[in-house]
Amino acid sequence: MGKAMKTEKGRRAIGAVKNTVIVVCLATVIISATFFAVRSILKAEFPMKYQDKISLYAETYGVPEDLLYGVIHTESGYDEKAKSHAGAIGLTQITPETFLWLQTKTGETLPEEALYDADTSVKYCAVFYGLLLKEFGGDEKTAIAAYHAGRGQVNAWLRDPDISPDGKTLVNIPESETKKYVEKVQRAVSIYDKLYKKELNKI
Template sequence: MKGFFAWIGTLLVLAVSVTGLWWANVDFTKKAYPTPYADLVKQSAQQADLDEAFVYSVMRTESHFRPEIESYANAIGLMQLTPDTFDWVRYVLGSEEDLSAEDLKTPQVNVYYGCQLLRILLDEFEKPEVALAAYHAGRGNVNKWLQDPAYSSDGKTLETIPIEDTRNYVDKVMHTYNIYTHLYHWE
């Protein structure tokens, strides 16, 4: 009987240790995959009918949550919109707000229009991976790829993305999306 209690005690210590390691890992992972601008992301995601995890995945991949960042391609802000794309989204939405490219450094403007762009692309391309390819490489490129049997057999799915940088981008956002989805539970 003494051996049985020793065995149960060992199992309890092991279970507590494993649970502690799991929670420590979750805490560490949440620090690597944070949720800044929570109210803003929630509101903008809801307005565009998007999953918050998807928005965070794009934002983390694009800017690592730095609102003032500008890329070599002149993409600006948290969701890395170019001024031309910003103007196009505003045109599609019929927005008459008096905004300039400088406003893309404002989180509220950038996240709202970034989410609206994602919604437009998801409505057009249906599949998240294809919408992300368009977000990164442009709608024109994606439409060409979808018409090319070397990249798409059905005109809707990209079996291959011919630009390595875009292919890596889509993979990274989708990987990040899986992490956010499992780490946080949004409704």
């Protein structure tokens, strides 16, 4: 009788262990499936379009690839024909005035319609960010703010000790639209970095 009870208890214990293992395995499968599903959704929302162009110009002008992807995703959602109410054009939403100024740095003479061309748009975004990163000591947040609000405005903020105690970086951004823009780009950059870490050249 005693042996029979012990045997039954042993069987129950083994059964409980098996059930636990099955539950753990099922949970692992569900978690893995959920992870890959979420990752697939994010990759669809944050694609690596124009990869050859972005890689080329990021390396040429010393700009992190994830930054260019984040800017394009935020500015136009990869719409080559995008045009804002302010007249900014193309994938990277560069204004004709900024385009003219940037061409004084590259030595090219192109019409503003060239900004609808993906290659030109990506190239001049990289040119611009290369200059901004150099001007602002490599600080991405400050460079992103300058891309949106303008170099003059950002330099004015840097002279305000309440906004920039060190005169080099922005502790806070007083203009709400630019602040939201910077946060949006930084979020996109972070997502690209996490999704495509192995593929991206960080510079």
